[in-house]
Structures are given as C-alpha cells and as structure tokens.
Amino acid sequence: MSNFFLKTGQIIYRIKRPLLFQFDSERVHNWLTAIGERIGRSKILRSTLQAMWRVESPILEQTFHGIKFSNPIGLSAGFDYEARLTQVLPAIGFGFGTVGTITNNAYEGNPYPRLGRLVKSRSLLVNKGFKNEGIRVIIKKLTGAKFAIPVGISIGKTNGQKEMTQAEAVADVVTTFQIAETNRTAVSFSYYELNISCPNLYGDVEFYSPEHLQDLLTVVTALNLSKPLFIKMPINKSDDETRAMLSIIADHPVAGVIFSNLQTNRNDPSLNQTEVKRYEQGFFSGKPVEKRSNELIALAYKEFGSKLTIIGCGGVFSAEDAYKKVKLGASLIEMITGMVYVGPQLPAQINLGLIKLLKQGGFNNVAQAVGIETKSS
Numbered sequence: 001m002s003n004f005f006l007k008t009g010q011i012i013y014r015i016k017r018p019l020l021f022q023f024d025s026e027r028v029h030n031w032l033t034a035i036g037e038r039i040g041r042s043k044i045l046r047s048t049l050q051a052m053w054r055v056e057s058p059i060l061e062q063t064f065h066g067i068k069f070s071n072p073i074g075l076s077a078g079f080d081y082e083a084r085l086t087q088v089l090p091a092i093g094f095g096f097g098t099v100g101t102i103t104n105n106a107y108e109g110n111p112y113p114r115l116g117r118l119v120k121s122r123s124l125l126v127n128k129g130f131k132n133e134g135i136r137v138i139i140k141k142l143t144g145a146k147f148a149i150p151v152g153i154s155i156g157k158t159n160g161q162k163e164m165t166q167a168e169a170v171a172d173v174v175t176t177f178q179i180a181e182t183n184r185t186a187v188s189f190s191y192y193e194l195n196i197s198c199p200n201l202y203g204d205v206e207f208y209s210p211e212h213l214q215d216l217l218t219v220v221t222a223l224n225l226s227k228p229l230f231i232k233m234p235i236n237k238s239d240d241e242t243r244a245m246l247s248i249i250a251d252h253p254v255a256g257v258i259f260s261n262l263q264t265n266r267n268d269p270s271l272n273q274t275e276v277k278r279y280e281q282g283f284f285s286g287k288p289v290e291k292r293s294n295e296l297i298a299l300a301y302k303e304f305g306s307k308l309t310i311i312g313c314g315g316v317f318s319a320e321d322a323y324k325k326v327k328l329g330a331s332l333i334e335m336i337t338g339m340v341y342v343g344p345q346l347p348a349q350i351n352l353g354l355i356k357l358l359k360q361g362g363f364n365n366v367a368q369a370v371g372i373e374t375k376s377s
C-alpha cells in the first residue's frame, strides 16, 4: 500500500516542482521547512503521513554504537539548521537525522546568493557558510523534545568575517561541544557530527593537515563525549591525504566518518559549465558529489572499515544509488539534494527499494550487504 502512496507523492511533487523551482531556492526551503514543522507538530498529520509513507522492515534495522536505526536513510547536515524538522522526519521515512551545522556563536550566513539550483547537473549551489542560530538557542529549542528516531547535532567552528587563529578555532569548537555535553540529559540527541570540511568559511583555519587534525581530536577526545562522534569528511583530498586523515581519526575514539561534503571542483565533469558560471561563490551538492564520495567510501572501508563506521553521503537520488554506497562500505546513508529533486517521499521510497534490492541480493539484513563489492574487488 505504501508503494501506491509513495508513487502518488512522487507524481504530485513532479507536477508541483516546476512551480516551486520558479521561486528563489532559499525561500522555497523556508516554506517547506515551515510546512514540515507544522506537520511535525500535529499528531494527526504526522500519523497520517506516517501511515501512508513510512516503510518498516527488520531487513533495514541496524544497531551501532548503542544506537538503534530503524532504517539506514538519514537527513544530512545543512537542511535542518534551525532544528525545526526533528518531529516530521520519521513520518516521511527517515531513520535518523542531523541538525546543523551548529556553531558556538550564531551566524547570519554568507552574502546572497547562497543557495541555487543547477537542474541539468542535478545539484544545488551551496554558500550558506554555517548560517545558524548558535548552540545555546538550538539546545533551548530541543530541550525536553522526544525523538522517534536518532537525532544528531553537527558541530563546526563559528564562521564570520572576524579572523580566528587555529587555536581560537579549536577553543571555539570545544566550547560548542561543552555546551552540548552540559545539556546531554535535557536534550535526547544520539550522536555528534564534527564538520571539518565546510568549504564556505572565511579565514585560513583548516583541520585537514595531520598536525591540525591531531590537535583538534586530542582536545575533543579529552572532553570524553557522552555520544558517538562522526567526522564529516572533505571530498577534495587525494587518496593519500584522505588516508593520512583517516589514520589519525582511527587512533581516536571516533565512531565513524561521513563521505562526503560538497564538491569543490568547479570543473568536475558532472557539472554543467553554463550552470556553474551563474555563481561566483559557493560549492556543489548532489550528483557531482556521487562518484568521488563512492571512491572514498570504498577506500575507507577497505583500509579502516574494522575501526570506523562509514556513512555514505552525496548524490543519492534512488534506492539503487543508496544500495551502491552500502555495497561499497557505507552502513548508513545521508542525503539532501535527492529529496529536493525527487520529492519528500524519497527516503521512504529508497527504503522500499532497498528492501527489494537486498532480498534480490540474498541478504536478510542491510548489514550483510555492507562492503560486499569492495571486499570482492
């Protein structure tokens, strides 16, 4: 029955999409967030949507680091940076969701345009630069809320035109974690993400070089975090640079890594150059992330899979795309852009499709398929 409702949802979205795409992307995002928040607040609307769309199956269930995931499809950081969607996510089929990226101090966002559509490239231009209300406001909003799925908080360094030294940036990130930790019982979030790979920030601070990454992880480790920590990884590093980062990460109490953040290569062959030239600032999500993200998932699984749980992210528009990442080594999947192009029913549709693909592959559970392609290569 959910298949019928999901197909109907997809058709309705396909009809509405040209109209939605007439309007400024950020405005549409704000409208859809307001609708999602409204549905999330209403038990009746939530239950109706859930009954029509949500797909449940033991095949999709996994437990990692003490967290139970009813399915492997999550909302990636960047969509719900005001913590307004945590209640609607399970109703539309998500198995988990990340709020943020959140920083110590609030930031109004980089100058416009900071969000755009590259329809031919099946991508979004992103130049928000951690637009967010700051950790204190987010903690206040989430205090006392009950979550039906695991909810994580993505943390990054405060952005803005005021330059920070490397040491100040580390202290800033630590303060954000400390505030979250102080409120760990009042806010029932399940995991942290540490975003070290946003390409849209001011200044020269970076956590890619071994020395800087080591410094950051040493102080974060000293915090003795109460929740598992996942690190959001860049896409634009070579295999060797990625390996160097992963070996430092694997030496710390880090639960896993997320591959990956935005595509930073404006000349990536998957990008339509006429679309790219419309924007001077910012970087690209969606299909232009997919190929390299898949390569990095395979690399990480092969060399660090026994130590790190891998979350695959980038260009997931279908169950087949998600299944590919699972077979390469991802235990969980995150996404944003696919939903913008295919519709809000996509997470549930992917879950339905994944069940079919896993059964066809002879698997009783998604965990059995993780890394199957990388292991045999």
Ligand SMILES: Cc1cc2nc3c(=O)[nH]c(=O)nc-3n(C[C@H](O)[C@H](O)[C@H](O)COP(=O)(O)O)c2cc1C
Pocket (backbone or CB within 6 Å): 076, 077, 078, 079, 081, 100, 101, 115, 124, 126, 128, 130, 154, 195, 198, 232, 260, 261, 262, 284, 285, 286, 287, 289, 313, 314, 315, 316, 334, 335, 336, 337, 338
């Ligand atoms: C509008 C938008 C805002 C984003 N902001 C963040 C962010 O704040 N933190 C982060 O870790 N990633 C951010 N990202 C990157 C996504 O989390 C994800 O890594 C990337 O878009 C690839 O996934 P996708 O192809 O499914 O969108 C953002 C992406 C988009 C589209």
